[in-house]
Amino acid sequence: MSKTWRIIDLIHWSESYFKEKEFNNPRFEIEWLLCSLLECSRLDLYMRFDEPLSKSQLSSLRKWVKRRLKKEPLQYITGSCDFYGRQFIVNPDVLIPRPETERLIDEAIKCIQNIKSPKILDIGTGSGCIAITMAMERSDAHVLGIDNSEESLCVAKKNSSILNANNLFFEKMDIQKTTPEDKFDIIVSNPPYVSKKEMATLMTDVKDFEPDVALTDFDDGLTFYRRFTDILPTILSDGSSMVLEVGLGKHPKQAASIFKEAGYSDLDIISDYNGDQRVLIIRT
DSSP states (O other): OOSOOBHHHHHHHHHHHHHHTTOSSHHHHHHHHHHHHHTOOHHHHHHTTTOBOOHHHHHHHHHHHHHHHTTOOHHHHHTEEEETTEEEEOOTTSOOOOTTHHHHHHHHHHHTTTOSSOEEEEESOTTSHHHHHHHHHOTTOEEEEEESOHHHHHHHHHHHHHTTOOSEEEEEOOTTTOOOSSOEEEEEEOOOOBOTTGGGGSOHHHHTTSOHHHHBOSSSSOHHHHHHHHHHHHHEEEEEEEEEEOOSTTHHHHHHHHHHHTTOOOEEEEEOTTSOEEEEEEEO
């Protein structure tokens, strides 16, 4: 890249290059990297198409492309991703927030729409994307995000500070061993639900880069749901709800069965915006 490279030149070159390397959406790859590098939107990228990149920008881009060729997620390469219309810092210590989890937020907000100053618990907060989003969408709420990883909590606190979310706090807690002392009006969680067997089938981007402890329970993918049935009577207020993300295939019905067997009959499995059943709602 010794010659002058304009934005449009890089888009054309990289699109061809990523296609040659068998990436599914080659143009998306370079658009993501350039938007982050230039701190602009996709639309701005094309409005500035004739703009040349500096040597330092080209150097950064070259390093990013090399990392992406190893299938490192774009979000880790650029250090951020969008979730519910906000930018969150992410790194390999936390799971990458995904669009399907936004449906979790929508359903949780519906559950508490008639509750003033609701108490909200986010179990396994990771980057803090759920806890922070809930706190910002309901500024009157009191939100607690818990996680067993100090590194994750560090990321969550940074995101909270950057986004100026003041009505929440984070606490280190292993939900498998400890039960929160308060009662909550809603509990939200995207727990580790990939089974040990399924881990080998995940895309390289996921299994080789995202933290195992955020993906799997190293068992059948249902460990956390069983634990939730044990502690719900203690931590969920009467007439309240728990909103959980579930996996694909048989997992939603398997998770729902655990709650049914524990005596919870008022529950629904909701589809995400891709049409997949990914949200389990349990009402007390």
